[in-house]
Amino acid sequence: MTISISTPAAGSWRTISAALLTLVVLSGCGGSSSSRPAFDHATGITAVVATVDPGYTAGAVELIALRDGPMQSSGSFHSTISDISVNSYGQHYYLIESRSLDRISKVDITNPGVFEWRHHGYRATDTATPNLYDLVFVSDEKAYLLRYESNTAWIVDPSATSAADFFLGELDLSAYNAGGRHPHMSAAILVGDRLFITLQRLDSNWLPTAASYVAVFDTDTDEEIDTGHNKDGLKGIPLVSRNPASIAYQPAVGLLVQGTGEWMGWDLSGGIDRINPDNFSVTQILIGDSTFGRIEHLALIDETTAYISAHQLYGQAHVHRIDPRSGALLGEVDAAAGRDIRALAADPLGRLWIGDAGDSTPDDPPGLRVIDPRTDQQIAFVQTQLLPTDIAFVTED
Known part of the structure; x- marks a missing residue:
């Protein structure tokens, strides 16, 4: 089974005072785990969960x-702001703190109380926050840093030990601005030597009035690829669903892009689009509507199984199993019916993890529901201290 998932943090707008780009190599910082229960990672696979308090x-x-x-759960490591996400590469995970911090911290899972390094993703010339969103890896020495409220994604070297060596270059996405705003890069994934970046293109009122896109770059040259759609004077792939929030890939399926539609209301212009990564064709396979609900999360398990969450009311979702090639509904996860779902993810063992906020009471605590895709039944519930909003998996070398 080959599976890749990229899931970003939720977007918002923020301002900060500009500061110098810094890369600080840290020794023993980020807090010690001595005051927490000992974390046993002997099995070699760890779920890394970004959590937030109810407020x-x-x-x-x-x-x-x-x-x-x-x-x-291990209990809380690295307490910080609420606007956070996590991703992983090798036996490291990366904590992305957005909002006023806009910094990334690298953690070796075998030493989880310590940051190996921490850096910020903005320059002295920036007049507002870039709002860091995701870090997508080509190798140990090259990755792409998505900056939601910027016209450029950064090309960076995650192995660098100095600020001067960390920044390698930029991808210019300014052509995708819509309504005088930024292109709003929200998620990305690698397929071979190509980088696919989803662009929400929200207007000045943060609404998806313009068509959303996927821009494609050659990772060898860092040049944008003309996908041949020739629409709006842009090189990328125009999506049918709007306001993309996540993107996933499986060789037999291709790319799936989950579009939310309007976040601040119930405009149901979102859905699931399927892209052929070879010829860049795109087809909408599932659409949100007033009966089905707004599609907010996606997890791709394998060539025959994917899961999506559909919200009909705030805090009340349903998790559906779908055919990732056709979008046909195949079943529903009963354990998640009517729940406040904040995240979906596929683990390396082919299981579905559901981030459930609960209602923060002893009788209904927040936690992770682990689902067997062969039956759609819950096989475990792991209570968390705070509400789980993003999930990544780390496998030790």
Whole structure:
């Protein structure tokens, strides 16, 4: 099974004072785990979970070792702001803090209380926050840093030990501005030597009035590829669904792009688009509507199974199993019916993880629901201290 998932943090607008780009190599910083329960990662696979408090005033990372027996959260590591996300590469995970911080921290899973380094993703010439969103890896020495409220994505060297060596270059996406705003790069994924970046293209009122796009870059040359659609004077792939939030890939399926539609209302212009990465054709395979709900999350398990969450009312979602090639509905996860779903992710063992906010009471705590895709049944529930909003998986070398 080959599977790649990229899931960004939720977007918002922020301002900060400009500051110099810094890369600080840290020794023993980021907090010690001595005051927390010992974290046992002996199985070699760990779920890294970004969590936030119900009032969205604070956040932290919680770790869960995958095992056959009972699983439990490590408790909070690296307490910080609420606007955070996580991703992974090798045996490291990366904590992205957006909003006023706009910084990334690298953590080795075998030493989870310590940051190997931390850096900011803005320059002295920036007049506002770039709003860091995602870090997509080509190799140990090259990655792409998505900056949601900027016209450029950065090309960076995650192995660098100095600020001067960290920044390698930029991808210019300014052509995709819509309504005088930024192109709003929201997620990205690699397929071979091509980088696919989703662009929301929201207007000045943060509405998806313009067509959303996927821009494609050659990772060898960092030049944009003309996909041949010849629409709006742009080189990229115009999407049918609007306001893309995540993108996934599986060789037998191609690319799936999940579009939310309007976040601040219930404009149901979102859906799931399927892209052929070879000829760049695009087809909408599922659409949100007033009966089905607004599609907000996607997890691609394999060539025959994917899951999406559909919200009919705030805090009330349903998780559906779909055919990732046709969009046909194949079933529903009963354990998630009517729940406040904040995240979906596929783990390396081919299982679905659902981030459930609960109602923050002892009888209904937040946590992760682990689902067997063969039956759509829950096989584990792992309670978390805070509300789980983003999930990545790290496998030790």
